[in-house]
Amino acid sequence: MPIRDVLPPLACLRTFEAAARHSSFTQAGSELSLTQSAVSRQIKRLETDLGRPLFERQHDGLRLTPAGAHYFRVVQRLLRELRDETARLRRRGDDRQLTLASSPTIASIWLARQLPDFQQAHPDIEIRVLTVEDPYRLDLAEFDLGIYYHIPHEVDPPGLEASPIFAEERVAAVCSPVYLARHGAVADPADLLARHTLMVVEDHYRDWLTWEHWYRSLGFDWQPPLHTLRANSFQLLMNATLAGQGVTLGWMRLLAAELDQGNLVRALPDSLPSRGRLALLTPTHRHLTEPMRAFRDWVLESAGPPR
Known part of the structure; x- marks a missing residue:
């Protein structure tokens, strides 16, 4: 039997992989720009082709059957390898x-x-x-x-x-000379919390180092700062720091050029070894x-x- 008669359509495999990964026809359809009914039809076509169910339809959502779970692992691996090899071949032109x-x-x-x-x-x-x-x-x-x-x-x-x-790598409190000219030098860690603006990044990936962790790890007394500027982008906060809007936690090796050129200065002499x-x-x-x-x-x- 020719291979093309053995393999199910690629579109059905992609739809099955997305539905199994999300445990949802709706989310799979959103990812693949298909309606929920179109996803359902492709899954049904694949199940008919294989001669066995791949999902258990339950009141609280979808669940893979044992055969479906095994097939999902195989399909996911093969699609990933196919995607990677396709990308590699496309890049061979350059x-x-x-x-x-x-x-x-x-x-x-x-x-x-x-x-x-x-x-x-x-x-x-x-x-x-x-x-x-x-x-x-x-x-x-x-x-x-x-x-x-x-x-x-x-x-x-x-x-x-x-x-x-x-x-x-070490982490220190840094700011721009412009900020210090406007607000005066930071006398000590307590003064930083009481009188200055702390830049706070709201980012789940970087919550392994916060101002509170930095203070407590260095043995300083901690209390919520009176003034903050918050954003979910570290790049935005760093640009704001360079523009003189506040004090941020900075990674010394990463910011070496900015420190060497005087665009940034240490607001306090203390630094903490970085976990990252x-x-x-x-x-x-x-x-x-x-x-x-x-x-x-x-x-x-x-x-x-x-x-």
């Missing part, structure tokens, strides 16, 4: 292109300052930067290497191997291309000594 994924903050403050040196050393490699705030939202088929802050054994995006770029370090994320399933190897070797060797 074997010298390298796609780097990073958060907007790291890309704008640190990576953009490093790339000219890499491009001077490797002028034949074309760089493409993909900004994604949360590494858990990365599509492994859309990038070659990632650069994110990483906490070993605690924040580990699946399918990625983390190699530290910075051997160590800037790391290069490499897809574990991906064969390293020549541009990937070149950038990996370069960035891991050229980050320089700690401040």
